[in-house]
Amino acid sequence: MSAYQGEGNYPELLVDNKSAVDTIVYGNFSPKSKPYAVRLKCLEERFEEKRFIIKHVSTKDQLADILTKPITTKVLGKLRSMIIQMLQIKGACRTYENIT
Secondary structure, three states: OEEOOOOOOOOEEEEOOHHHHHHHHHOOOOHHHHHHHHHHHHHHHHHHOOOOEEEEOOHHHOOOHHHHOOOOHHHHHHHHHHHHHHHHHOOOOOOHHHHO
């Protein structure tokens, strides 16, 4: 699931929590989300103002997990490869072979 707001170069939020994405995109607040209602409403308003793009990504493809969760060597290798590939596409780094 992805939600794009218009055309252009907007910050992109990649979220692995589908209900969080739905809450921001569709305003689906539940009684359980009441403690977070003010924060979520703020994000919803900024989304409606087309100030960012939000996308749902699979947990296995969530690059932020490399910094926030204990992960296996196999998962670390996959995420590292994804990060290096993204940086190469953007021209931000040399190839991995040249670094080592």
